[in-house]
Amino acid sequence: MVKPIVAPSILASDFANLACGCHKVINAGADWLHIDVMDGHFVPNITLGQPIVASLRKAVPRVDDNSSSAPKAFFDCHMMVESPEKWVTDFVKCGADQFTFHYEATKDPLALVKLIKSHNIRAACAIKPGTPVDVLFELGPHLDMALVMTVEPGFGGQKFMIDMMPKVEALRNKFPQLDIQVDGGLGKDTIPHAAKAGANVIVAGTSVFTAENPSEVISFMKAEVSDNLQSRGLLN
Numbered sequence: 001m002v003k004p005i006v007a008p009s010i011l012a013s014d015f016a017n018l019a020c021g022c023h024k025v026i027n028a029g030a031d032w033l034h035i036d037v038m039d040g041h042f043v044p045n046i047t048l049g050q051p052i053v054a055s056l057r058k059a060v061p062r063v064d065d066n067s068s069s070a071p072k073a074f075f076d077c078h079m080m081v082e083s084p085e086k087w088v089t090d091f092v093k094c095g096a097d098q099f100t101f102h103y104e105a106t107k108d109p110l111a112l113v114k115l116i117k118s119h120n121i122r123a124a125c126a127i128k129p130g131t132p133v134d135v136l137f138e139l140g141p142h143l144d145m146a147l148v149m150t151v152e153p154g155f156g157g158q159k160f161m162i163d164m165m166p167k168v169e170a171l172r173n174k175f176p177q178l179d180i181q182v183d184g185g186l187g188k189d190t191i192p193h194a195a196k197a198g199a200n201v202i203v204a205g206t207s208v209f210t211a212e213n214p215s216e217v218i219s220f221m222k223a224e225v226s227d228n229l230q231s232r233g234l235l236n
């Protein structure tokens, strides 16, 4: 069953205090941590790789790890890289719970989904703003999540593209039970559009990590998503 999920993007955190910042947003109600991996080729920016994810995994255990009392979270890895298939094994090893590749970066999306799932983690596919949504229609039944980018991938802190909402709406109508993520420029002012279109997984970097009261921002966004899912009869 789909449910509201807020995934703060660690790109907006203070990397010198990464674990601390992550604990703070998890304690404020974040369900997932969104980890933006950029290779300087697929997008014009470089961010972080396996060593940082592996270190963060030690500070933020898996949700089902009962051996630790540290704040736990699901690691949602958004792979803005060329040849994403090359990185699946490494990211599984360093602690990814979900591997989101870009449709534009691979020749065989279905084979990549199967490869990801063979490692017992979730598989998701992202589309850039210029990519039509129908490329996901055949792949949809094989996916755990679809990501509709609401900014051009590459940088945090950009303006939300409201004109991406028809893509979200089309996916929600076609796949009522699919996790549908939006990423880029999400905050209290833009969440109503994303929620109305049917998104249920909300990536929010700047708006959560720079908030005075992250818990208020997270609960506001979850409530908007919840109301919409309820009005569609998708939430009990």
Ligand SMILES: O=C(CO)[C@@H](O)[C@H](O)COP(=O)(O)O
Pocket: 009, 011, 012, 034, 036, 078, 151, 152, 153, 154, 155, 156, 157, 158, 183, 184, 185, 186, 203, 204, 205, 206, 207
């Ligand atoms: O993938 C990306 C950008 O490429 C995003 O995850 C951003 O990092 C989200 O940041 P905000 O727009 O929420 O600040």
Ligand SMILES: [Fe+2]
Pocket: 009, 034, 035, 036, 078, 183, 203
């Ligand atoms: Fe992202």
